[in-house]
Amino acid sequence: MESRNNVTEFILLGLSQNKKIKSLCFLLFLFCYIAIWLGNLLIVISITCSQLIDQPMYFFLNYLALSDLCYTSTVTPKLITDLLAESNLVSYTGCMAQLFTMHFFGGIEILILTVMAYDRYVAICRPLHYAIIMNRQKCYIMFTACCSGAFLHSFVQCLLTINLPFCGPNEIDHYFCDVYPLLKLACTDTYVVGILVVANSGMMGLVTFVVLMLSYFLILYTIRAYPVESQSKALSTCSSHVTVVILFFVPVLFIYIRPAVTFPEDKVFALFYTIIAPMFNPLIYTLRNTEMKNAIRKVWLGKPFWSGRQII
DSSP: OTTTOOOSEEEEOOSOSOHHHHHHHHHHHHHHHHHHHHHHHHHHHHHHTSGGGGSHHHHHHHHHHHHHHHHHHTTHHHHHHHTTOSSOEEEHHHHHHHHHHHHHHHHHHHHHHHHHHHHHHHHHHOGGGHHHHTOHHHHHHHHHHHHHHHHHHHHHHHHHHHTSOOOSOOEESSSSOOHHHHHHHOSSOOHHHHHHHIIIIIHHHHHHHHHHHHHHHHHHHHHTTSOHHHHHHHHHHHHHHHHHHHHHHHHHHHHHSSOSOOOTTHHHHHHIIIIIHHHHHHHHHHHTOHHHHHHHIIIIIOOOOOOOOOOO
16 A cells, blocks of 8 residues: 555645634534533433333434444544644544544444334334334344444445545545545546445435435325324424434435535535534434433433333
8 A cells, every 4th residue: 555655644624724713613513522422421321221222212212322422423523633733634544544433333323313214114104013023133133234234335435445546635625534535635537436435425325315205205194194193293203303314314415425526515514414413413302202301300310200102
């Protein structure tokens, strides 16, 4: 690799070069990162220490919160420290490691959100078979499949990038190492690699998004004949998940579904799925969910917890 590479480190240009803006962003993203940890740890501990862990919906929500913590930790700490530094350097090895881990944990998050949509579909559209279809063994199999799929996706992304020669310049116009900005720096024709990257990232995001939308279309189609009260309960259990999906998927699709080109706006859109969505996930899932609020009261305040399924 050294014979093909003259670059041993990259310079991350970050969000801005203005010192006042950087200081403001430092305070803002430090607050966001603390909120991400507090919120997602609150969910993990509350679910693990209550009866909710026995329900498939909260089983996957628990792992979604864990993946949020891992995912945002691949990007945010580096972003925060770089906002105070004069020169934002990252080694070639560190850049490739960040690329791999970000796509790995991001892939897990995308696939878990898809499985959670399937869980809602089974709960609402096939309630009599729910306990059989979503038993604990199958939940573990689904989670393992999510991790395996994310690893394959991330491995391909890293393999496509690590074989590119970088001869200089070495300035990445982003606040983390991602495929498209790195393709822009490669000293070779990246047309074919760009197509493969779009096929890998873009199609993964698009296919999972279509599956999500299909699940909710089938849910809406099924509940149309339900009584109004049952419709409200069904929609209530799905609304939180739909909000998270939109917040996460829209910016992801904007960046990865198009040809391998970069725009200045990409950095702003990337903030949504690397920081903003992981920060709001705990709020969305707790403020609109009675079972989660009851579990939090039991675990943290010692108040009685009434376990009941919110589905159907």
